Amino acid sequence: MTDQSKKQKELSQQRFSRVADSYVTSQTHAKGEDLKFLLEMADPQPNWYMLDVATGGGHTALLFASHVNRVVATDISVNMLQSAEKFIRSKDIKNVTFEKAAADQLPFRDQRFDLVTCRIAVHHFPSCRDFINEAFRVLNPAGRLLIQDHVLPDSKADGTFIDDFERLRDPSHNRAFDCKEWQSMFTAAGFDVIETRQVTKRHELNAWADRQGCSADVKNELLDRLKNGSPQVKGWMKPEGLDHDNPSFINHHLLILGQKKGSPGKD
Numbered sequence: 001m002t003d004q005s006k007k008q009k010e011l012s013q014q015r016f017s018r019v020a021d022s023y024v025t026s027q028t029h030a031k032g033e034d035l036k037f038l039l040e041m042a043d044p045q046p047n048w049y050m051l052d053v054a055t056g057g058g059h060t061a062l063l064f065a066s067h068v069n070r071v072v073a074t075d076i077s078v079n080m081l082q083s084a085e086k087f088i089r090s091k092d093i094k095n096v097t098f099e100k101a102a103a104d105q106l107p108f109r110d111q112r113f114d115l116v117t118c119r120i121a122v123h124h125f126p127s128c129r130d131f132i133n134e135a136f137r138v139l140n141p142a143g144r145l146l147i148q149d150h151v152l153p154d155s156k157a158d159g160t161f162i163d164d165f166e167r168l169r170d171p172s173h174n175r176a177f178d179c180k181e182w183q184s185m186f187t188a189a190g191f192d193v194i195e196t197r198q199v200t201k202r203h204e205l206n207a208w209a210d211r212q213g214c215s216a217d218v219k220n221e222l223l224d225r226l227k228n229g230s231p232q233v234k235g236w237m238k239p240e241g242l243d244h245d246n247p248s249f250i251n252h253h254l255l256i257l258g259q260k261k262g263s264p265g266k267d
């Protein structure tokens, strides 16, 4: 592991361990049409063994638990795992187990799982490619990988602005990718891309910044950046209420489903 990769993981662990419970209560994570889309795309089966990587508050593990045989929920932060476990147990769900793991070093044998999911987390990982390769390794020959994460516009300059904006709010934001990059990472790892969908999520700037414990100075700087973004960036982030009490903006998510190339029984 490089020093850079180690630092990135330590930063994520620190940041998320401080604010674990806020990711259980976050409406951005607990709600949204994206949850319905994930189920439709994965088409989970009752005999499936599933791995949810970077489970955070546990919303994806909870969503799938009643549709599959067993879910293993992993995260790099033990505090996050404890919050997710408390939340999922409170729903009387018994087929989810919890295990600490970094996304690029999954402590599971080859071909163990039918489905790997990872929702709104890859932008924190030191290497998305290393995670996708690990997911490929732990999936069985017909296995499916379903990722939801931020997606950037095609313009590199606008993408850099958005990554910097996200990093100001949460320094453990490493980087996001555009659609083409997502597709090529799946293909390079050995997956066929079966389906993609996109959703947007509107965030109230103050609640979004508070979830990561931002200071008043950081919140002001975020607001200034939204006000001063280029017309292209504003067209993408669609800010509203910038001169009122409750400014907001949207981010875009890609949902991407891959299946191992040459999978038995694949159309």
Ligand SMILES: C[S@@+](CC[C@H](N)C(=O)[O-])C[C@H]1O[C@@H](n2cnc3c(N)ncnc32)[C@H](O)[C@@H]1O
Binding pocket: 009, 012, 013, 016, 023, 029, 030, 053, 054, 055, 056, 057, 058, 059, 060, 061, 074, 075, 076, 077, 080, 101, 102, 103, 104, 118, 119, 120, 121, 124, 125, 126
């Ligand atoms: C926004 S939360 C995930 C939300 C969750 N998947 C859901 O559906 O509600 C991001 C999570 O990624 C985890 N994380 C960040 N870097 C990681 C890494 N390298 N390996 C595993 N987990 C990581 C954090 O600890 C945090 O719990």
